[in-house]
Amino acid sequence: MAVQETVDHKYVYDFAEGNKDLKDLLGGKGANLAEMTNLGLPVPPGFIITTEACKAYLATGEEPAGLAGQIATHLEALEREMGRRLGDPDDPLLVSVRSGAKFSMPGMMETVLNVGLNDRSVVGLSAQAGGNDRFAWDSYRRLIQMFGKTVCEVPGEEFEHALDEAKRAKGTTNDLDLDADDLRGLVDAYKRIFVKHTGREFPQEPREQLDLAIRAVFESWNAERAVVYRRQERIPADLGTAVNVVSMVFGNLGPDSGTGVAFTRDPGSGAQGIYGDYLANAQGEDVVAGIRNTVPLQELEQLDKKSYDELLAFMARLEGHYKDLCDIEFTIERGKLWMLQTRVGKRTAAAAFVIAGQLVDEGLIDLDEALHRVNGAQLAQLMFPRFRLDHEFQPVAKGIGASPGAASGKVVFTSARAVELAAEGESVILVRRETNPDDLNGMIASQGILTSRGGKTSHAAVVARGMGKTCVSGADEIDVNVPAKRFTVAGQTVNEGDIVSIDGTTGKVYLGEVPVMPSEVVQYFEGSIEPEHIDNPLVRAVHRIMTHADGKRRLAVRTNADTGADAARARRFGAQGIGLCRTEHMFLGDRRELVERLILARTDDERDSALAALLPLQRDDFVEIFREMDGLPVTVRLIDPPLHEFLPPLEQLAVNVAVAQERGEDVAKEEALLAAVRRMHEENPMLGLRGVRLGLVIPGLFAMQVRAIAEAAVAVTRAGAVAKPEIMVPLVGAVQELETVRAEAEKIIAEVVGDSGVEVLIGTMIEVPRAALTAGQIAEAAQFFSFGTNDLTQMAWGFSRDDVEGAFFWRYLELGIFGISPFESIDRDGVGRLVRIAAEEGRAARPELKLGVCGEHGGDPDSVHFFHEVGLDYVSCSPFRVPVARLEAGRAAVETDGSDSR
Numbered sequence: 023m024a025v026q027e028t029v030d031h032k033y034v035y036d037f038a039e040g041n042k043d044l045k046d047l048l049g050g051k052g053a054n055l056a057e058m059t060n061l062g063l064p065v066p067p068g069f070i071i072t073t074e075a076c077k078a079y080l081a082t083g084e085e086p087a088g089l090a091g092q093i094a095t096h097l098e099a100l101e102r103e104m105g106r107r108l109g110d111p112d113d114p115l116l117v118s119v120r121s122g123a124k125f126s127m128p129g130m131m132e133t134v135l136n137v138g139l140n141d142r143s144v145v146g147l148s149a150q151a152g153g154n155d156r157f158a159w160d161s162y163r164r165l166i167q168m169f170g171k172t173v174c175e176v177p178g179e180e181f182e183h184a185l186d187e188a189k190r191a192k193g194t195t196n197d198l199d200l201d202a203d204d205l206r207g208l209v210d211a212y213k214r215i216f217v218k219h220t221g222r223e224f225p226q227e228p229r230e231q232l233d234l235a236i237r238a239v240f241e242s243w244n245a246e247r248a249v250v251y252r253r254q255e256r257i258p259a260d261l262g263t264a265v266n267v268v269s270m271v272f273g274n275l276g277p278d279s280g281t282g283v284a285f286t287r288d289p290g291s292g293a294q295g296i297y298g299d300y301l302a303n304a305q306g307e308d309v310v311a312g313i314r315n316t317v318p319l320q321e322l323e324q325l326d327k328k329s330y331d332e333l334l335a336f337m338a339r340l341e342g343h344y345k346d347l348c349d350i351e352f353t354i355e356r357g358k359l360w361m362l363q364t365r366v367g368k369r370t371a372a373a374a375f376v377i378a379g380q381l382v383d384e385g386l387i388d389l390d391e392a393l394h395r396v397n398g399a400q401l402a403q404l405m406f407p408r409f410r411l412d413h414e415f416q417p418v419a420k421g422i423g424a425s426p427g428a429a430s431g432k433v434v435f436t437s438a439r440a441v442e443l444a445a446e447g448e449s450v451i452l453v454r455r456e457t458n459p460d461d462l463n464g465m466i467a468s469q470g471i472l473t474s475r476g477g478k479t480s481h482a483a484v485v486a487r488g489m490g491k492t493c494v495s496g497a498d499e500i501d502v503n504v505p506a507k508r509f510t511v512a513g514q515t516v517n518e519g520d521i522v523s524i525d526g527t528t529g530k531v532y533l534g535e536v537p538v539m540p541s542e543v544v545q546y547f548e549g550s551i552e553p554e555h556i557d558n559p560l561v562r563a564v565h566r567i568m569t570h571a572d573g574k575r576r577l578a579v580r581t582n583a584d585t586g587a588d589a590a591r592a593r594r595f596g597a598q599g600i601g602l603c604r605t606e607h608m609f610l611g612d613r614r615e616l617v618e619r620l621i622l623a624r625t626d627d628e629r630d631s632a633l634a635a636l637l638p639l640q641r642d643d644f645v646e647i648f649r650e651m652d653g654l655p656v657t658v659r660l661i662d663p664p665l666h667e668f669l670p671p672l673e674q675l676a677v678n679v680a681v682a683q684e685r686g687e688d689v690a691k692e693e694a695l696l697a698a699v700r701r702m703h704e705e706n707p708m709l710g711l712r713g714v715r716l717g718l719v720i721p722g723l724f725a726m727q728v729r730a731i732a733e734a735a736v737a738v739t740r741a742g743a744v745a746k747p748e749i750m751v752p753l754v755g756a757v758q759e760l761e762t763v764r765a766e767a768e769k770i771i772a773e774v775v776g777d778s779g780v781e782v783l784i785g786t787m788i789e790v791p792r793a794a795l796t797a798g799q800i801a802e803a804a805q806f807f808s809f810g811t812n813d814l815t816q817m818a819w820g821f822s823r824d825d826v827e828g829a830f831f832w833r834y835l836e837l838g839i840f841g842i843s844p845f846e847s848i849d850r851d852g853v854g855r856l857v858r859i860a861a862e863e864g865r866a867a868r869p870e871l872k873l874g875v876c877g878e879h880g881g882d883p884d885s886v887h888f889f890h891e892v893g894l895d896y897v898s899c900s901p902f903r904v905p906v907a908r909l910e911a912g913r914a915a916v917e918t919d920g921s922d923s924r
Contacts, residue, residue, distance in 0.1 A: 031086070033074060033088065034071055034089070035052075035069060035072065036069050036070075036154045037065060037067065037068060037070070039056070040057075041053065042054055046121075047264075047649045048070045049122030049264030049266070049530065050123065051264070052122045055068070055266060061128060061839075063340075064358075064360050065360070066362070067103050068268035069096040069099075069266075070264050070265070071089070071236060071266075073263060075089055076263050076264065076856060079237070080240060080243065080262065085913035088151075093233075100267075100269060104269055108138045108192060108232065109138040109229075111145065113326075114143035114146045115138060116161075116269070117232065117269055118135045118137065118267070118398035118665070118884060119232065119236060119267055119640075120239070120268065121265065121266075121466070123243070123262070124263070125257050127251055132238050132239050132609055134167070134173065134235040134238070134239075135168060136168075137169075138229045140225075142226075145158070147161060151275055151314055155202035156201055159205035159209055160274060162205075165211065165306065166181075166216060170212070170224075171236040172238050172242075173235055173237075174219065174220045176215060176220065181212060184208060185208065188207065201445055207698075212224075226409045227587070229517060230890070233780065240265065247462045249838075250466070258844060261538075269583050271360045272305070273355065273649075274304055275356055278354075279355050280303060281300075281354070281355055282301065282322065283293055283298050283352075284296075284297070284298035284337055285297040285347060285350070287341075287347045289373055290423060291373055291376065291426075291853070292369070292372060292380065293376070293559075294380065294909040297319065298730060299318070300317055300318070300321060301317070315498060316477045318797075328357065333352060336350070346366045348364050348366065348367055349364065349365065350363065350364045367488055367908055369487065371399075371401070371404050374396050374397075375400070375563040376565060377563070378391075378395045378567060379392065379563035379566055389566075393567055393570055393666055393909075393913055394913060394916060396909070397883055397909070399883055399906075403427070404564065406428070407538035408525075408527075408541055409532075410536070411536065415523075415532050415536050417513050417922055418499075419512070419530075420531065421496045421498070421531065422477055422497075423525065423526050424476075424480070424494060424526065425487040425492055427491070427526045427527070428523070428536070429451060429469040429470030429491075429526070430449065430521060430535045431450045431469045432518075432520065432521055433516055433517070433520050433522055434453065435454070435504045437452070437460065437462075438464070440465075440468050441462035441466045450468050452464050452467075453472045453473075456473050456480060457481050462485070465482075465486065465491060466489065469491075470486075470493060470494070471490065471492070471493045472531060473494070473497070474500045474502050475496060476495040476496050480496070494530075500531070505626055514533065515794055519604045519622075520534075524845050540562070543560070543564055547597070548591070568908065570912065571911070571913065573912075574915045574916050575914070575915050576915050577889065577890050577894065577911035577914070577915075578598045578897075578898070579896065579897055579898075579904055580598055580600055580874065580876075580899075581597035581599075581601065581900065582600070582601060582603075582876060582899060583600050583602075583647070583882075584608065584647075589647050593654070595652065596908050598896070599656060600651055600654070600655070600898070602657060602659055602808070602898050603658045603659065604662070605660060606663050606667075608659070609668055616636050618695065619632040620723075626721075629721070633722050633725075634726075637726050637730050638730075640727060640730035641730040641737075642734075644734030645738055646735040647740055648745040651746075652745075653743070653744060655746040655748055656746060657749075657806075657874070657898075658749055659752050659787060659876075660714075660727050661716060662752040664712045664716070665711075676696060678692060679693055679696050682924070695828060699892055708822065713753025714752060718759065724751075724763055728749060728771065732780070734747075735775075735780045736774060736776075736778045739778055739779060739780050743906075745780060746781070748782070748785060748806060749782060750787050750808055751763050751764075751785070752786075753787065753790060753813075754786040754793050754800065755793050756796070760804060761803045768784070784804070784805055785804045785805050785872070786800060786807060786808075786856075787807075788800075788807050788860050789809070789814045789877075791818055793805050793860070794859055795862040797859065797867075798864065801863070801864040801871050802868065804871070806872035806873070806874065807864055807871060809873075809874070809875040811878065812845065812877040814853055814856060815849065818852055818856060819852070831843055847879065848882070848885040848889075850888055854888055857875075857892055865893075872896075873893070873894040874894055874897065875889055880897035880898045883906065885897075886907055886911055886914060887917070890915065
């Protein structure tokens with residue numbers, strides 16, 4: 023883009039020019055600061071540099087033309103409004119420089135406070151504060167520390183070591199015990215650290231500080247932790263961040279000042295009340311960093327009743343305005359309350375459902391909006407188990423239940439170790455004094471997070487809640503020694519590798535592994551809690567929202583089930599049929615011998631004998647499933663994998679035969695098996711003799727299965743139930759394959775069904791790209807399509823799922839080639855386009871064609887929305903994901919079709 027094109031572009035906005043609906047341009051923080059300003063709340067004046075400026079900078083490595091001048095213009099206006107100049111030695115204006123993307127990314131990008139301080143203006147700041155030298159020098163050391171780490175990549179631990187040394191020299195562990203002289207000496211130490219790592223003196227020019235801080239915020243959008251967080255939360259990488267330049271207000275001016283974070287409802291449970299943390303004589307970063315333990319927000323009433331009452335009034339006003347839980351940051355400067363930020367607050371899965379229900383009751387939102395505000399990922403979290411406690415398990419410590427759940431695992435003390443052990447399949451609990459943004463990878467890898475410092479608004483708590491991770495924070499009875507890789511509590515030492523259990527609801531910490539029990543939400547879905555007897559607020563909210571989702575959704579939800587037990591559980595969870603019954607699972611265990619007989623058969627009689635022995639076993643399996651699914655459709659997929667999968671591996675069999683021969687044993691049977699395995703060996707069996715090809719090559723195999731299905735359906739129907747079988751032919755790539763199988767199947771069905779009234783549909787699985795591209799032809803011979811998106815994804819991408827996910831997907835995710843694995847969520851542009859083509863052309867050829875999906879994507883929330891948009895009739899997923907799919911199908915209907923109902 024040419025420089026001239028950007029000269030007249032507006033890159034900077036005053037708060038009064040924005041509003042909460044401009045998050046794409048002003049970022050979430052800036053848009054909400056503007057909204058609060060327009061509501062008349064006390065917001066420190068400032069301005070916003072747009073996300074467009076960030077994107078232009080990141081694209082070229084240079085500030086877009088015109089930005090510097092616009093910043094100067096708005097800075098001059100801010101100086102006039104405040105009556106102070108940036109960095110003035112006598113009466114300085116100081117500003118904070120903060121990131122602010124469209125979506126909240128707590129702690130992932132940069133903030134620099136007290137910009138404008140230097141060796142001269144620190145004296146003026148002291149005079150501003152009534153001769154409070156301690157406050158001025160404390161503010162200066164914070165600027166050097168933040169600026170050094172954020173802007174110039176000075177190792178943060180060097181500043182921390184210098185601070186610890188200053189406290190040791192003073193004989194204290196509390197920052198507040200350091201006086202002005204101590205802090206002046208600390209500033210000198212920080213400057214030496216800065217020079218050591220940067221090769222230059224700490225910048226004294228205020229505008230240079232501001233410009234470098236703005237650039238650092240831009241660049242933090244692509245910092246590793248921000249990239250990892252976006253990937254985890256599925257936030258697009260091309261949004262950029264806004265930069266908020268805000269005049270400083272100070273919570274560290276003394277006991278009549280302070281800073282805090284407030285929630286309009288409990289972000290952990292959804293309960294109404296007063297929730298938050300407050301820290302007297304502190305700046306905002308002290309609260310979220312967890313470096314000092316806060317006091318509950320209610321204690322502010324005793325410390326500053328006027329500010330407390332004002333804050334409660336503002337909280338009520340903001341919640342009514344946003345019609346949602348609000349997360350609020352504030353500072354009190356010598357008795358004056360300032361509102362520094364508000365946003366729709368992150369909450370736990372339980373709180374999301376409870377709050378949505380509360381807001382409906384209060385008339386702030388309707389049930390459609392309540393459905394929009396929860397999601398399947400949250401519902402899945404609520405189905406996780408919880409601890410089963412008895413007298414044997416006594417907590418050794420208690421902190422703050424910051425993010426609920428029950429988690430057990432091996433203790434680790436570093437993010438790197440957490441990632442390492444998790445990659446080996448271990449469950450780990452990350453234990454820290456407090457977490458920081460650099461711990462993100464370890465937090466993702468861990469089952470839970472335990473910190474000895476911080477509260478419900480610390481970094482650990484906020485990030486864990488956003489990720490759905492169990493977290494206990496502020497367990498200050500625990501003495502964490504990271505270098506020694508141990509912590510001590512209640513006279514006991516816990517070393518790295520020892521197992522602990524943490525309860526993110528109660529905040530309790532247990533030594534050893536605590537057994538778990540099903541969640542109440544699962545008990546509700548399984549029918550052990552009747553709707554009219556629900557007294558748990560969470561279960562009541564889930565019931566209400568799920569009922570509304572079921573009333574709205576167009577997509578039916580089936581299950582993937584191969585046994586009567588799985589079918590029964592899925593039906594309790596709300597499944598409306600079976601979308602995939604895999605018959606190959608019925609050939610395992612004791613039946614392998616019959617499959618071996620089939621494979622080794624040398625004559626028609628031997629083959630027919632083996633099939634005849636398998637027939638009643640298959641029939642009994644189907645009877646059990648049809649009985650459990652009485653009145654609901656059951657899609658049975660004819661055998662799909664290559665037959666050699668039912669035999670021992672080639673290498674193992676060859677070794678066994680060689681060893682037995684060496685011993686002189688009779689190995690005739692094993693030699694025959696080995697010869698069969700060698701005969702059927704394929705370089706790429708997933709593209710070889712399997713599915714429909716197997717049924718066409720081995721006479722009688724599909725016929726036996728079709729007969730078993732039809733006989734089971736007739737038996738169940740005559741016993742008084744209703745069987746609705748659907749026979750699915752796998753791996754079809756050409757209509758002629760399906761026509762051949764269907765002709766044989768229809769003859770068998772007509773012979774078996776007779777006048778029983780049983781109807782059997784015959785369709786196919788669309789899992790070969792050619793089938794999707796010739797769907798119009800295939801629909802002439804198919805009564806239904808079911809998209810097998812696992813194989814369709816493999817063949818469309820040319821990936822072998824069993825090999826590639828561990829081999830290189832991590833690199834593709836790291837490089838941004840994938841936002842998420844295409845096996846986890848449907849690739850809309852590629853695989854999704856094949857689904858869309860097949861659905862449209864199939865329906866054009868046969869309007870009554872039933873369309874479903876039975877791959878893993880059938881239970882993925884985002885994929886369910888896509889399948890709704892494409893016009894499928896149902897999705898099918900594992901039993902445990904049925905409630906998730908039901909919820910997302912309802913959300914899809916509300917979000918895309920409005921009042922469309924099933």
